Amino acid sequence: MLLELNGLHAGLRFSSAHIVFGHPTCGVIHGHSYYVDVKINGERFGEFNFVCDFKIIKKIVKEICDSIDHKLILPKNHKDVYYELRDTTLYFKYKNKEYSIPVEDVILLPIPSTTAEDLAIYFANEISKKLKDLGFSNINWIEVSINEGIGQGACYRMYLKP
């Protein structure tokens, strides 16, 4: 059975800024109104014969969205970006471009870039960890689409069972 959550209608959204370092047009600070679609494939179980209660999966995805909403998302694992915490300011440098920004305005994610592709992998990892922590063992795979506005997004499928 497949569960589908449409981020636009289910309120799974965040508005954040990012930089695709080195890209000719996306290499400057700019933002998107993102929304997140999620699919969950698994076996039904329990008293209500659900794959997963919609309330549970929505809460999980919403919490991840809220943690990065209204922030500049930065890729902690980018190989060419240097970071340094200077008191309450984050200094970072990519080639000849240098930035300083209050730490509360940014979120550093453990990903190599902040493209929709890498954000989809990040979300899939976080969602799968939380589902496992909650004891779900009936889920075969999850699929996460990170949409940069309406009409374009990257989709990543993660298998939870071998």
Ligand SMILES: [Zn+2]
């Ligand atoms: Zn962008």
